[in-house]
Amino acid sequence: MSVVRKNENVSRVWSSRIVLNVLSIGLCLCFLVPIISLGQGTQENYQIGAEDVLSITVWDHDDLKRVVTVSADGNFSFPLIGRIKARGLTVGELENKIARLLDKDYIVNPQVTITVQEFKSKKVFILGEVTKPGAYYLSKTDTLLEMISKAGGVTNDAGQEIIIVRPIEGAASQPTSLDSENSQLIRIGLQALLAGNIQKNIEVQDNDTVYVPKASxxxxxxxxxxxxxxxxxxxxxxxxxxxxxxxxxxxxxxxxxxxxxxxxxxxxxxxxxxxxxxxxxxxxxxxxxxxxxxxxxPRAEFFFVMGEVKKPGTYKLEEGMTVTKAISVAGGFTEKASKGKVKILREENGKQVEHRAKSNELIQPQDIVQVPQSFF
Incomplete structure (x- = not known):
């Protein structure tokens, strides 16, 4: 029968991971809702970048409705206006910009609505002990817990700490290691995150690498x-x-x-x-x-003391155990002991060999110290 034994620390760690994965399921259900359904207030402050896909609607002008992809240089084309610079603007700022340009020469008081259909300009890399490691797009102001949930939650081998590798301002590229000179490390305790500590559930940023180390x-x-x-x-x-x-x-x-x-x-x-x-x-x-x-x-080695001692039996062999100490551990000689004829029975090459013991001789594992009876 095998018995699996776990201490309280292990139970607490596994319980924490179960909680996080349950939260992950709940959050992931939210992500099943199409991105287009996010409210305008949610997206208004989102900063647009290259490769983002935008749905643009001008009220009462269906002919101007467009779905555009922001190019690598941050621009896209729109009817009547031509090329428009979008990168770096929030959704709300771009709505106002298009409305001003249309109002200038074409439409009186246009009402422009922009929805981000696909968020592709900002990526976060989630690596280590998560169910689905990889690159994930930032859909809005995503928090650490939301991003880990997108990656399916942590595995049972995850440690107690989450490390965010964040490029320092002006860094040219995504950091690839924990000791990169062009990044800063932010350490977040998993327990605190699960406990609902709002300060720990920080916002992740473009180009962050979220690393979940394996438990030590x-x-x-x-x-x-x-x-x-x-x-x-x-x-x-x-x-x-x-x-x-x-x-x-x-x-x-x-x-x-x-x-x-x-x-x-x-x-x-x-x-x-x-x-x-x-x-x-x-x-x-x-x-x-x-x-x-x-x-x-290791298991302790033992020796035996037999014959004319007060407490014959089996004893644990400790370092420096001599014949004199062994007899003392066994309670000392009885009145009938032949003190000068103490013997040691020792196994050598598969055979038991007997010899006269010396008082300062060191006992070896499985030795039998035999104290004979005196007949005088």
């Missing part, structure tokens, strides 16, 4: 209470990671840990002494968990 994870396995993978949400030490995973079990080796870490594309294994970790300065970089780290809490 670490894994803890072996003799811990809740083995599994966990989100790396903040600076976490190796011992804190063990605690997050439920702490060591009774059978854990509390003297050492194993760390698997990828460095320069190569997986490396490190054996860590817990006592040295405890003595290390707080905040030591080498003791901080990194994305992809795997920590293994």
């Amino acid at each position: 994870l670490f894994s803890v396995f072996g003799e811990v209470g809740k083995p599994g993978s966990y989100p790396l949400e903040h600076e976490t030490t190796i011992l804190e990671a063990i605690s997050i995973a439920g702490g060591p079990t009774q059978n854990a080796d509390t003297q050492k840990l194993e760390l698997l870490r990828k460095e320069d594309g190569v997986q490396r294994k490190f054996i860590l002494n817990i006592q040295q970790i405890l003595k290390a300065p707080a905040g030591s970089e080498e003791l901080m968990i990194r994305d992809g780290d795997v920590i293994y809490q």
